[in-house]
Amino acid sequence: MKLSAHIAPRLLAIALSLGLGAVALAGPQAQRPPDVQATEANVTRLTTSILERSQFAHHPLDSELAGKFLDGYLDALDGRRSLFQQADVDEFAVYRPTLAQVTREGNTTAAHAIWRRYLQRLQERTAYLSQQLKTTSFDFTGKDSYVFDREQAKRPRDLAAQHAGWRQELRASISKKSCATCPPRRSSAR
Numbered sequence: 800m801k802l803s804a805h806i807a808p809r810l811l812a813i814a815l816s817l818g819l820g821a822v823a824l825a826g827p828q829a830q831r832p833p834d835v836q837a838t839e840a841n842v843t844r845l846t847t848s849i850l851e852r853s854q855f856a857h858h859p860l861d862s863e864l865a866g867k868f869l870d871g872y873l874d875a876l877d878g879r880r881s882l883f884q885q886a887d888v889d890e891f892a893v894y895r896p897t898l899a900q901v902t903r904e905g906n907t908t909a910a911h912a913i914w915r916r917y918l919q920r921l922q923e924r925t926a927y928l929s930q931q932l933k934t935t936s937f938d939f940t941g942k943d944s945y946v947f948d949r950e951q952a953k954r955p956r957d958l959a960a961q962h963a964g965w966r967q968e969l970r971a972s973i974s975k976k977s978c979a980t981c982p983p984r985r986s987s988a989r
Contacts, residue, residue: 840905847902865899872913879949881964882920885956891916927962928969935966939974947971 847860858864869891877883894901894909901908946952955961 839907843902843907844905860899860903862896862899865902866895869895869898869909872910874950876913876917877920880952880954881949881961881968882917882924883954884920884958884961885954887916887920888954924965927965931966931969937970937973939970943967943970 850860873883873888873891891909891913894912898909955964
């Protein structure tokens, strides 16, 4: 069986998540105890080896497959493309050329950097939406629309675009909850 376009990214998300585990919450690699770093490196090497030999891949982990895994990890964390800015994704692209080799070696620096940025963006989103809920009065008299399925959408180019998107999503979410006669919205679950 060939690795399908939908399975490959999810396998990477699993592999990187296994490598990260709960230690990602502990902070940068330098602050984690050496035994945790060694365990994480071993789990990453083992997971990589298993994936390379699995019936799904039939393909060694090379830069092309690692790139798909990187994209899959980003989509697993931010499938709606509202948390990572385009600049974040561009910054993570520096890991692409060497990701296969460093992953085989047990190095999870890329996964940790992405995970830290993800947590940062979640905190920013929470703070922004909390502030909006406290200070903004929404007007629902217009004919505005919001597309909930954002899997193919462009990522926000900057903080202003990100805030505008979060505000639109919040407004749409509030209007849907308050609209008793509106048809149910289409699920964006995968």
